[in-house]
Amino acid sequence: MKAVLVLLVSTAWVFTGAQYYYQGLMDYLENRLLTIEDRMQFWHEQSHRYHTELQDFKKLTAEAMVVLKNEHGMLIRDLEGAAVRMDRVEREIDYVETHSSPRACANKADKVVEQGAWGLEEHRGEEEEEGGWEELQSRVSDCVEIISGIRSVKILKRVGSPKGMWTRDPRSSKVYVFNGTTGDRIYQFNSVRDFSHSPGVTSSTQIKVPSEWSGPGSAVYNGYLYYIKQEFGTDVQVVKYDLLSGTVIDTAMFPVDNHAAVYNLNPETVADLAADDEGLWLLYATGDSEPNISLAKMDPATLDIEQIWDTRCPRENAEAAFVVCGTVYVVYNTRLASRSRVQCIFDVNDAMINEEAPLLYFPRRYGAHASLKYNPEEKQLYGWDDGYQIIYRVTMKRKLLV
Template sequence: MKPLFILLISTAWTLIGAQYYYQGLMDYLENRLLAIEDRMQLWHEQFHRHHTEMLDFKKLAAEAMNGLRNDYSMMYKNLEGASVQVDRVEREMDYVESQTSPRACTNRVNKVVEQEAWGPVEREEEEEEDWEVLHSRVSDCAEIISGIRSVKILKRVGSSKGMWTRDPRSSKVYIFNGTSGDTLHQFNSVRDFSRSLEVMSSGNVKLPSEWNGLGSAVYNGYLYYIKKEANADVQVVKYDLLRGSVTETAMFPVESQASLYSLNPETVADLAADDEGLWLLYTPSDSEPNISLAKMDAATLDIEQIWDTRCPRENAEAAFVVCGTVYVVYNTRLASRSRIQCVFDVNDIVISEEAPLIYFPRRYGAHASLKYNPEERQLYGWDDGYQIIYRLTMKRKLLV
């Protein structure tokens, strides 16, 4: 009996211990669950607060965006109005410039009054003698520019600087992309060029040497370009575009590093073609402040005559020749409106009253090049990568 009693007592104590153990475990688990519930309640409250703050922020952001949209719309309308006003002011300026007295630096032999007579203090014999001297210098080309008739922006292709031109004796168009290279791009017409997707889609003409600067010219089936090599004189090269060969070269006594236009320092010389033939604009040295002009024989590249135009190189961006008259275009370092500010007539006919200060319509930047076509009476301009055509209006010179 005694062992059985001991076994019963031991079993009872074991059961009592297990009961206390499980009760403690249950209490522990209950406390943990209560702590988790408290934590979940705290998270729920924090989530609700953050959600409320997010909604408030979203509402404020939407209101701010609506305000910005309204401000943008108002600013856009103001800018459109300002653009309309600027265009109107520019048109009024162009009209005023066409009506007011011109300002230009021009070369003239003597003053001539509007009645086409000499000053009253001169003797009759001197009048006849001076008239003969002046009249002998008059060429068959008797027109000067009176204004810009219209502007056509053809497209934008290639580099920010370049040159394009059309042969006066054909419809072909030639593109010089960049400021130097040994390749030019040829198109059959202006229409073909306008429809092309890029410059490289044209027929390329590979030259035997590099052209330098933006002073090339195409005239009567020939390409005339400037070749500049290190430690060598500047050369004018005549290239037959039909046969694909160089026919003539001529050395020109100028400094290879002297820039012709201060705003386009890559150009050391500029070839131009007009009704009277081929011309070369250059500067003898970097210390010379003015632009010089030379009349060239288009066949042999011989220099026939040289003039000092007295048109400064400073702030000049381009120049072109029309009927033996040089028109130099000026701008500012921070590109503004290009303007013809200096005119030089090799025949000494154009006087100050005939040389208007012509402004080009404000476009994108500054002209890298301007090339005149005497058959169309148009300028082919390259402005910050845009190819532009300016149609000119002409008038007869006073004494012709």
């Protein structure tokens, strides 16, 4: 009986301990659940507050976007109005310049430079003794047209250095790019279109010439490259290079001052070669003290000098020049680049008078031209302006004296 009582007491004790244990566990779980509920409530309140703030921010952003959109529209309208006014101002400036600015000076070919200094006395021969020299001078060019206007056709792209040159062979569609003011590489493209679509000069055909070209005064004519070579302490040379065979065909040395630049605003241009309807021309300065630009008519086959003139066009403030139909057009600017303009014209045939000399202004662009090359087949100028490649189309008219 006693044993049974002990067993009952032990069993009751065990049940009582288990009850306390489970009760404590339930209390713990209940406290944890209450804590979780409190945190969930807190997160809910925070989320609601964040949501409210986000809605307010979204509303403020939408209102600000509406204001910015309205201001952007007003700015666009103001810019369009400014562009219209700017176009009107430029047209008025063009009108004033056309009607009030002095016309370009059309110089007469009354001074033929003696050719003895060029070592070409033997080419004159009996012709000079018989008076044939003056007759030859009067028939230098058969062209009867002059430029009446210049307008920008297209700003093609921007490739390379601020100064350089690009041109197209009049007898083909190939384009040649001379990047910088000196180098031994030329970049060739199959067409103007290929050049305009190219990412740069890396996709071109690179031509390495045997000697470095000096200045942006080269010319490409009938499959040949004519470029200026100037080595330190030596005379200036014109090199004729066959672009197809990759060989030098001929060279001609000209005893001009190494330090004389043909254009005062582009001292890198030692001499400037130009090709037009009549052939190949060379613009140069005989010395640094010579104030005017000289012109030479060259035989593109032999590089012989056929005739030489003093254009009486000053080198001061000149930036570039080009030859069209045997007439030299010298382009001037200012030290602080302004609007390029033709202020001096020289006709080798004396078939132009001052009254018909055109007043030519280039459309205002980025800076000053480093080079201008005329293509007689297209009647277009290829300009290099502060690294931009620009095409100008020229309009022509008949000379009055012809």
